[in-house]
Amino acid sequence: MEIFTADPPRDERVSLLAVRDLSKRFGGVSALAGVTFAVDEGDVLGIIGPNGAGKTTLLNCISGLYRPDAGDIRWEAASISGMAPYRIARLGIGRTFQIVRPFPSMTVRENTAMGALFGQPDRRLQPGVALHEADDVLELVGLGEKRHYPVLRLTVPDRKRLEVARALAMRPRLLLLDEVMAGLNGVEVEQALQMVRQVRERGITIVLIEHVMKVIVGICNRALVLNFGRTLVEGPPADVLKDRRVIEAYLGQRYARDHG
Amino acid sequence: MNPVGRRRPDWWRRVALIVAALALAFVVLAPLTSIDAAQQAGLPLLTDKLWFRIATTVAMFVALASGWNIIGGLTGYASFGNVAFFGLGAYTVGVLVTNRGWPFALALLVAPVIAALFALIIGLPLLRLRGHYFAVATLGVGVAVGEVVNNTSQLGASTGLFLPIVRSDLAFFYLMLGAAVVAVLTTWLILRTRFGYGLLAIRENEEAAAVIGVNTTFYKVAAFCIAAALTGLAGGIFAQWSSFINQENVFAISDNVQMILMAVVGGAGTVFGPVAGAIALELIIQTLAGGGSGAVYSQIGLGVLLAACVIFIPRGVIDFFGGRSRLSWRYLRQTLRETSA
Amino acid sequence: MSALLQVENLSAGYGMTPVLFEVDLDLSPGELVALIGANGAGKSTLLGALSGLVKISRGNVRFADRPVTGLRPEAIVANGLLHVPQGRRLFGSMTVERNLLLGAYRRHDRQVSEDLQRILGYFPALGDKLDREAATLSGGEQQMVAIGRGLMGRPKLLMIDEPSLGLAPNVVDRVMEVVKAINQDGTAVLLVEQDVVLALEIADRGYVLENGRIVMSGPASDLRRDPAIRKAYLGV
DSSP states (O other), rough: OOOOSOOOOOOOOOSSSSEEEEEEEETTTTEEEEHHHHHHHEEEEEEETTTSSSHHHHHHHHHTSOOOOOEEEEHHHHHHHOOHHHHHHHHHHHEEOSSSOOOOTBBBHHHHHHHHHHTTTOOOOOOHHHHHHHHHHHHHEEEEEETTTTGGOHHHHHHHHHHHHHHHHTSSSEEEETTTTTTTTTTHHHHHHHHHHHHHHHTTTTEOOOHHHHHHHHSEEEEEEETTTTTHHHHHHHHTOOOOHHHHIIIIHHHHHTOO | OTEEEEEOOHHHHHHHHHHHHHHHHHHGGGGGEEEHHHHHHOOOOOOOOOHHHHHHHHHHHHHHHHIIEEEEEEHHHHHOOOOHHHHHHHHHHIIIIIIOOOOHHHHHHHHOOOOOOOOHHHHHTTTSSSSHHHHHHHHHHHHHHHHHHHOOOGTTTTTTTOOOOOHHHHHHHHHHHHHHHHHHHHHHHHHSSHHHHHHHHHOOOOHHHHHTTTTTTHHHHHHHHHHHHHHHHHHHHHHHHHHOOOOHHOOOOOHHHHHHHHHHHTTTSSSSSSHHHHHHHHHHHHHHHHHTHHHHHHHHHHHHHHHHHHHHHHGGGGGGGTOOOOHHHHHHHHSSSOOOO | OOOEEEEEEEEEEEETTEEEEEEEEEEEETTTTHHHEEETEEEEEEHHHHHTSOOOEEEEETTTTETTTTTOOHHHHHHEEEEEEETTTOOOOOOOHHHHHHTTTTTSSOOOHHHHHHHHHGGGGGGTTTTGGGGGSSSHHHHHHHHHHHTTTOOEEEEEETTTTTTHHHHHHHHHHHHHHHHHOOOOOEEOOOHHHHHHHHEEEEEETTTTEEEEEEHHHHHHHOHHHHHHHHOO
């Protein structure tokens, strides 16, 4: 196994996830043009940037739905670039989708159990056991009472919770959240933040894409700004959100004004 | 709307189940009255040649519809070329028995294997396609295989193959019934396992299935091969039962469409939906074909019936039995869409 | 002049599921009214009921002094009530220009191309993207096209559903500036927004929808300061 030689990561530990020079093109359009960053165990990394900056493309490359054109993605120093999605899932990487993708003919409980049934590293569960594990996860995200609901009966915030629940049932080490807060109002965002905090308390590393700055400030220990497929700025959220380039490219004057 | 199926009142369900059980018992036992021993014992003859012909055909379509259901209903890949597997199974038996002198029983064991192998070969490339593209590609394969066979002299070309005639309505009925039972049992077993859940996930949202750890390629191909094997088995039995096979009767596109309609009208994605659909549709087809101007009226009648089904019982016939039906016509439309939303 | 839009005792829903109960709402010409509320409260359903997409089970709607309850969507559009739905819903494989022109589909007057120019004035960024496929635009640009398409119908009232959804903060600013400008130029606007601060900042008045019922209404400035609202929607 090749040792990852780049600028030595902090503490000489191997990062949990390391992305180097990642590029992805669609036809003539460069969605990602050389993105580099690393995520350590325990981080909560927030990724922000304008629409079309490449955020979801980045997540799709990491989770295996897209094959990168150039660059590398490493999970604990082993390359996973271009690996089949199901194998990446079983390594311990779970993700949600921006527009939720539940299994419509299954109940909330069954949907969640699917994560346990297929995604757990080193375990092949049977349906019965998976359903039991689902119950625990559903309590965590606050959907316990709606276990037997058909998915179509859920409100939008609940569907997002379900999406997270299904990923959590995989017992992931890394969770990728794609705009989980979109469409939630102030109170709903608070509740979702609480849920994300509890996920972090379980020791799960989190990378989240958001447009809701409250989240970036509220829970992330690091922020990464993508613009036109490239990294614009990286660092602690407080610094990043004050950066002039970020305000110009993404936040706008009103945000700057309102947040000093 | 409750997608998991409305529950009809319990008494209705029980009555329906009792009726179905009785009908099944009759179907399984009545043919025994045609045995010489039974006749000599004075039992009334409950089944005649016509009865056997229809019953065997119905059993065959139960097997075909159930087979299709595994790739089309459970997995959501609506194949329009499954008749290729039927034909391959038939020709496997035909060639082995006629050209190689194999005993029928042995040849019949090989038929599903050949069909499954073919499914493996074409499945790997074809199952990368979705929705309409997959449907059209499989349709193309179905037609192509028939044409190739029709033009291959070793396979009898357009003349077809003649198998040694074996007269036993009873045996072939039970054989075909056996194939139907195997098909239904397979579906039932699949839906109880992890494999079944994986197929459903692929149907409902393939990208989501992939990122939660379902090996979608393996599962899809496996489902396709299982469907092919079941279809090929029915084809193999048909070959000997009919004693004559050619492109027209074992690679018929109308059979292709019929098995799909039966599964969908009955209730795609369920265990007994294809059974109900096959029985209902085949009996209607046989009835209509018998009356007067036969073929034309039967087609029109069938068309009207299907339109009525789409409008009034969107979840399929199985809905009348309070079955836990998943989706039906709507899902067929959905699965024919290119991407899962 | 009497109210442009008058909604009385409106109940509506989907099939067997009722969503809205006894909703009263009105809007005067040139007003900018915000409709806020939690997810699932029924905001989009209300817009759908007004534009004829959702079946009204009870109550009535008057628009520009005409009863429009139960009319088909085309007829409602012909009356000057236009709906910009949630999620943009553009014709992805058509060009930006085509999408905009389709907004004027029902119009038979000769000022369509003049209007197109005027509308491009609101959205200068679209000027050089007219022949790009709509699906290739960024989220913010798509939202501009969606609003522009609505404007091409020369509405008396434009109903906009969650324009800020999924957009970057600076893009949201621009979109809201445009909404305000449209309103100042004379078009009445009914704005559904998740971002309560944003909505109440530019609106004249607001309605709060909760579980399908209007629970509060009043001038935007009052609503902004109301403690119940601040608690429920701003998490303050």
